[in-house]
Amino acid sequence: MENVLKDTEAGRVPRTVSESETVIDPKLKAIWETAPGIRGILSSVDHKRIGIRYIVTAFVFLIAGGIEALIMRLQLAHSDLKILSPEAYNQLFTMHGFTMIFLYAGPVLSGFSNYLWPLLLGSRDMAFPRLNALSYWIFLLAGLFLYASFPLGLAPDAGWFNYPPLSGKDYNPGPNIDFYLLGLIFLGISTTVGSANFLVSLLRTRAPGMSINRLPILVWGTLTASIGNLLAVPAVSLACVLLFTDRQFGTHFFDVEAHGQPLLWQHLFWMFGHPWVYAIVLPALGIVSDALPTFCRRPLVGYTPVALATVATMIVGFGVWLHHMFATGMPVLSLAFFSAASLVITIPSAVSTFAWIATIWTGKPVLTTPFLFLSSFIILFVIGGVSGVMTGAVPFDFQLTDTYFVVAHLHYVLIGINVFPVIGGIYYWFPKMTGRLMSERIGRWNFWTMFLGFNIGFFPMHIVGLMGMPRRIYTYAPGLGWDTINLITTLGAFAFAIGVLLFLINVFLSARSGKLAGPNPWDAPTLEWSVPSPAPVYNFAIIPVVASRHPLWEDRLNESPERSSLTRGYLLNQGRETLATTVLDAEPDLILEMPGDSYAPLVLALALGVLFVGLILHSALCTGLGGIAIVIAILVWLWPQRRLGQVGEATHV
Amino acid sequence: MTYMRTFGPAADPVTSLGWGLTVICSLVILIIAGLLLTATLRARATTAAISSIPIVHPGGGLRWIVIGTGVSTAVLFGLVIWTMFTLAAIASSPEPPAFTIEIRAHQWWWEARYLNDSSDRTFVTANELHIPVGSPVQLKLIGDDVIHSFWIPALAGKTDVIPGQTNLAWIEANTVGTYRGQCTEYCGAQHAHMAEFVIADSAPDFKAWWDRQLIDAEVPSLDATTRGEAIFLARCGACHTVRGTGAGGIVGPDLTHVMSRHTLGAGTVPNERESLRAWINNAQAVKPGSRMPRLDLPPQDLDAVTAYVETLK
Numbered sequence: 001m002e003n004v005l006k007d008t009e010a011g012r013v014p015r016t017v018s019e020s021e022t023v024i025d026p027k028l029k030a031i032w033e034t035a036p037g038i039r040g041i042l043s044s045v046d047h048k049r050i051g052i053r054y055i056v057t058a059f060v061f062l063i064a065g066g067i068e069a070l071i072m073r074l075q076l077a078h079s080d081l082k083i084l085s086p087e088a089y090n091q092l093f094t095m096h097g098f099t100m101i102f103l104y105a106g107p108v109l110s111g112f113s114n115y116l117w118p119l120l121l122g123s124r125d126m127a128f129p130r131l132n133a134l135s136y137w138i139f140l141l142a143g144l145f146l147y148a149s150f151p152l153g154l155a156p157d158a159g160w161f162n163y164p165p166l167s168g169k170d171y172n173p174g175p176n177i178d179f180y181l182l183g184l185i186f187l188g189i190s191t192t193v194g195s196a197n198f199l200v201s202l203l204r205t206r207a208p209g210m211s212i213n214r215l216p217i218l219v220w221g222t223l224t225a226s227i228g229n230l231l232a233v234p235a236v237s238l239a240c241v242l243l244f245t246d247r248q249f250g251t252h253f254f255d256v257e258a259h260g261q262p263l264l265w266q267h268l269f270w271m272f273g274h275p276w277v278y279a280i281v282l283p284a285l286g287i288v289s290d291a292l293p294t295f296c297r298r299p300l301v302g303y304t305p306v307a308l309a310t311v312a313t314m315i316v317g318f319g320v321w322l323h324h325m326f327a328t329g330m331p332v333l334s335l336a337f338f339s340a341a342s343l344v345i346t347i348p349s350a351v352s353t354f355a356w357i358a359t360i361w362t363g364k365p366v367l368t369t370p371f372l373f374l375s376s377f378i379i380l381f382v383i384g385g386v387s388g389v390m391t392g393a394v395p396f397d398f399q400l401t402d403t404y405f406v407v408a409h410l411h412y413v414l415i416g417i418n419v420f421p422v423i424g425g426i427y428y429w430f431p432k433m434t435g436r437l438m439s440e441r442i443g444r445w446n447f448w449t450m451f452l453g454f455n456i457g458f459f460p461m462h463i464v465g466l467m468g469m470p471r472r473i474y475t476y477a478p479g480l481g482w483d484t485i486n487l488i489t490t491l492g493a494f495a496f497a498i499g500v501l502l503f504l505i506n507v508f509l510s511a512r513s514g515k516l517a518g519p520n521p522w523d524a525p526t527l528e529w530s531v532p533s534p535a536p537v538y539n540f541a542i543i544p545v546v547a548s549r550h551p552l553w554e555d556r557l558n559e560s561p562e563r564s565s566l567t568r569g570y571l572l573n574q575g576r577e578t579l580a581t582t583v584l585d586a587e588p589d590l591i592l593e594m595p596g597d598s599y600a601p602l603v604l605a606l607a608l609g610v611l612f613v614g615l616i617l618h619s620a621l622c623t624g625l626g627g628i629a630i631v632i633a634i635l636v637w638l639w640p641q642r643r644l645g646q647v648g649e650a651t652h653v
Numbered sequence: 654m655t656y657m658r659t660f661g662p663a664a665d666p667v668t669s670l671g672w673g674l675t676v677i678c679s680l681v682i683l684i685i686a687g688l689l690l691t692a693t694l695r696a697r698a699t700t701a702a703i704s705s706i707p708i709v710h711p712g713g714g715l716r717w718i719v720i721g722t723g724v725s726t727a728v729l730f731g732l733v734i735w736t737m738f739t740l741a742a743i744a745s746s747p748e749p750p751a752f753t754i755e756i757r758a759h760q761w762w763w764e765a766r767y768l769n770d771s772s773d774r775t776f777v778t779a780n781e782l783h784i785p786v787g788s789p790v791q792l793k794l795i796g797d798d799v800i801h802s803f804w805i806p807a808l809a810g811k812t813d814v815i816p817g818q819t820n821l822a823w824i825e826a827n828t829v830g831t832y833r834g835q836c837t838e839y840c841g842a843q844h845a846h847m848a849e850f851v852i853a854d855s856a857p858d859f860k861a862w863w864d865r866q867l868i869d870a871e872v873p874s875l876d877a878t879t880r881g882e883a884i885f886l887a888r889c890g891a892c893h894t895v896r897g898t899g900a901g902g903i904v905g906p907d908l909t910h911v912m913s914r915h916t917l918g919a920g921t922v923p924n925e926r927e928s929l930r931a932w933i934n935n936a937q938a939v940k941p942g943s944r945m946p947r948l949d950l951p952p953q954d955l956d957a958v959t960a961y962v963e964t965l966k
Binding site for chain 1: 654655656657664666667670671674675677678681682685686688689691692693695696697698700701703704706707708709710711713714715716717718720721722725726729732733735736737739740741743744760794796798799800802804806809810811812813815816817818820821833835836837838839840841842843844845848920941942
C-alpha cells in the first residue's frame with residue numbers, strides 16, 4: 001500500500017504521513033466545517049448532519065403515524081364504537097400506512113446509512129454530498145406535502161395501496177388521492193437520488209484495502225436495498241403518473257369502461273411494493289449483523305453466507321410480488337410459481353437467523369440495552385418470517401389474506417425487523433453521534449415496555465385474524481368473538497407507545513447529560529470507532545488503510561500478520577478532498593474534489609415543491625414557475641466550478 | 654367467521670394445511686426462542702466492563718448455519734409439496750356444480766342472480782345466498798363499481814370481485830347451517846358493513862326456498878299496506894325492485910322477498926321492525942355513506958311503508 005499513488009507530471013501527490021491529530025485537526029476542521037447558524041442549517045452537505053436529520057425527521061413521522069394508530073385502536077377497542085366516522089377512520093389508516101412505510105421505515109434506514117457509510121467505509125463524505133442534501137430536503141418536503149392534506153380533511157383515503165377504481169375519479173373525486181399520487185412521485189425522487197448516491201459511494205469512496213469481502217453487512221444491506229430501490233421505484237412512480245393522468249386528463253389506463261385494467265395498478269404497485277419491503281428490512285438486518293457481534297465479543301458467524309443471503313433475498317424478492325394478489329383470480333400455474341418463490345425466500349432468512357444465534361451461542365454475550373433490542377429482534381424476525389410462510393402457502397392465503405393475521409404479520413415485519421434494530425442501532429451508535437452514552441437504566445425499562453407492549457398488542461392479532469376479522473374495517477359487530485382480543489390489542493398498543501416514549505425521554509436526557517463515551521465505548525471492531533466521539537466533521541484525519549473486516553480487533557484476533565493502518569495513511573488536507581479507490585479491490589485511484597456547503601439542493605427541492613403544489617392546485621402558473629425554478633436551480637448546481645475540476649489523475653501502478 | 658373449522662370440500666383441505674402450518678410454525682418459534690434464550694443465558698458475561706472481555710473467534714459456527722438452513726429447507730420443501738397438492742384439491746369442484754349464482758358486488762351490498770336454463774326459474778336476491786347441502790355451487794363473480802372480495806370463511810377462501818373481469822369460485826356445504834362472510838377488499842366508506850351469508854338447506858328446504866323466491870309480491874290486502882305500497886312506489890321504486898309491482902329500480906337490492914332475509918344493509922342491523930323502520934327513514938344514520946338516501950318520511954307514511962315492506966315475505 002505504500003506506493004500505490006505516485007507522482008505524475010500533471011498529478012498531485014497524496015502524502016503518506018503520520019502526524020499527531022492536534023496538528024491536523026484545526027486545518028481539516030477549517031476545510032470541512034459547516035457554516036454556523038441558519039446558513040449552515042440550510043446549506044450543509046455533511047453526511048453526518050444529514051443522516052441525523054433523516055433519523056430525527058423519520059422519528060417525527062413515526063410519532064405521527066403512531067398517534068394515528070392509537071386513535072384507530074381506541075375505535076377498535078370494542079365492537080360498534082363511534083369515536084370515528086368511517087371517513088375519518090379511512091383517512092387515518094391510509095395515512096398511518098403511508099407514513100410508516102414511506103416516511104418512517106425507509107428514511108430512517110437512509111438516515112443510518114447516510115450517517116454511517118463514510119465512517120464505515122473510511123471516507124470523508126458520500127460521493128455526491130449535495131445530492132445527499134437534496135435527497136433529505138425532498139423527503140422532508142414530500143412528507144410535509146402529504147401531511148398538508150390532513151388539516152384540510154382531504155387526506156388520502158383509499159389505503160396505502162390505493163387500488164383503482166376506488167382511487168379513481170369516479171369514486172374519489174376530491175384531491176385526496178392526488179395528494180397521495182403526487183406525494184409518492186415526489187418522494188420517489190428522494191429515494192432514487194439517495195440510492196444512486198449510496199451505490200456510487202460504495203463503488204468509489206471506500207478506504208484503500210476495503211475490498212468487498214471486508215464490507216460491513218450494513219453496507220451490503222443498504223447496497224442491496226439501493227439497487228432494489230432503483231429498479232422498483234420507477235414501477236410505482238409510473239403507476240402514480242398513470243393514475244394521475246387518468247384522474248386529471250381523462251386517460252383510461254385503469255378505466256374499466258374504456259377497457260382499462262384495474263389490475264395493472266396492482267401489478268405495478270406490488271412490483272415495487274414487495275422489493276420495497278426488503279429495502280426497508282435488509283439494512284436493518286445489517287445493523288443487527290454488525291452490532292450484535294460486538295456484544296458477543298466475537299466476529300459474526302458466517303460473514304459470507306450472510307452477505308450472500310442479503311443479496312439473494314433481494315433477487316428472489318423481485319419474483320414474489322404476485323403473492324399480494326393471490327385472490328385476484330390468477331391461473332393456478334402462476335399461483336403455484338409465486339407461492340413456491342414466496343416460500344423459497346425464507347431460506348436466506350434462515351441463513352441469517354442461524355448465523356445470529358450461532359454468534360450469540362459461541363460468543364460471550366454482554367446484556368446491554370442494544371444487545372436486548374438486537375437479540376430480541378431475532379425472535380420477532382422469526383415470528384414475522386413463519387407467519388410469512390403461512391401467507392405464502394397460496395390455498396391458506398385465500399383464507400388469511402386481508403384479515404388481521406396479515407396485519408399481525410406485517411407489523412412483526414415492520415416493527416420487529418425495522419423498529420427494534422433501529423432502536424438497538426441508535427443505542428449502539430448514539431455515542432458516536434453525540435459523544436454520550438444512553439442511559440442503561442432507562443434503557444432496560446424502555447426495552448421491556450416496548451417488547452412486552454409489542455407482543456401483547458400484536459401477537460393476538462394473529463388469533464383474531466384466524467377468527468376471521470377482516471382488515472381495514474372501521475368497526476365490527478358484537479357477537480363475533482372479536483371484542484376481548486381487540487381490547488387486549490389496544491392496551492398492548494398503548495403500552496408499546498409508552499415504551500417508545502421512554503426511548504425518546506432517554507434520547508433527550510442522554511444527549512444532555514449522558515456519560516461521556518470516548519471513541520470506542522463498546523470496544524467495537526469497525527472503522528467508525530477509531531475516530532473520536534462525536535465523529536469529527538472530516539471523519540478521518542487520515543484516510544485509513546484497511547487490512548481486515550475488524551480493523552480494531554486485529555491484534556486480538558491475530559488472524560493474519562497484516563494490520564490495518566489507522567494512524568498512518570493518506571492525509572488529504574489541501575481542500576475538501578477524499579480518496580477514490582477502484583471498484584473491486586479498493587486500490588487508490590483518484591483524489592476527489594468535494595463540493596462544500598451549498599443552497600442549491602434546498603432551492604431545487606423547494607422548486608420541485610412549488611411544481612407539485614401547482615399540480616395539486618391545478619394552477620398552471622404555479623406549476624410553470626416551479627418548472628422554471630427547477631431548471632434554474634439545476635443550472636446553478638451544475639455550473640462548472642474550477643475548484644471542483646479534477647486537477648490531475650493520480651496514476652495507478 | 655373462523656376458518657380453522659370448515660364445513661365443505663372447498664375449504665377442508667386448506668384447513669388441514671392451515672393447522673399443519675400453524676403447528677409447524679409454532680414449533681419453529683418455540684425452538685428458536687429456546688435456542689436464543691439458551692444462547693443468551695448460558696455464557697453471558699457477568700461484568701459490565703465490555704472491553705475487559707476478551708475477543709474470541711471459536712470455530713464451529715458455520716455448522717449452525719448448515720444444519721439450521723438444511724432442516725429449514727427440508728421442511729419448506731415439504732410444505733411446498735403439501736401446498737401444491739392442496740391447491741390442486743380445491744382448484745375445481747370434485748363433481749360438476751349443480752347450478753351457478755351470478756354475484757355482483759356493489760358499494761356496499763351483494764346482488765345475487767340464481768341462474769337456470771329456464772329463464773322463468775331465474776331470480777335475483779341480495780346479501781343472503783341459500784345453497785343445497787352436499788352439492789357444489791358455482792359462483793360467477795362480476796365486478797360493478799370498485800374491487801370487492803367474496804369470502805365465506807367456513808366454506809371457501811376469498812376470491813376478488815374485480816370490475817372488467819369475471820372470476821369463478823365454487824362453494825359447497827356439507828352441514829346445514831348459516832355461514833357468515835364479509836367483503837375483504839377495502840372498498841370505501843362502508844367496507845366494514847358489507848357482510849354476506851350463505852344458508853345451507855337440506856335439498857327439499859332449498860327447493861322450497863327457490864320456488865318461493867320466484868313468486869311475485871302479493872297485492873297488499875289492508876288499507877295501511879295499500880297506502881304503504883303507493884308511497885313505496887313513489888319514493889322507493891326508482892331504486893328497488895319488487896316483482897309484481899311497478900317498482901323496478903336496479904340501484905338497490907331486490908326487495909320482493911326482503912322479509913325472508915335476516916339482516917338489513919348487508920349485515921348492518923337485524924331485520925326487525927324497529928331497525929327496518931329506522932333504516933327506511935334514515936339509512937345514513939345506520940350506515941353512513943351508503944347509497945340509500947335519507948327519506949325523512951312523515952311518521953304515518955313511515956309506518957305505512959314499514960308495514961308494506963313487512964308483507965314482502
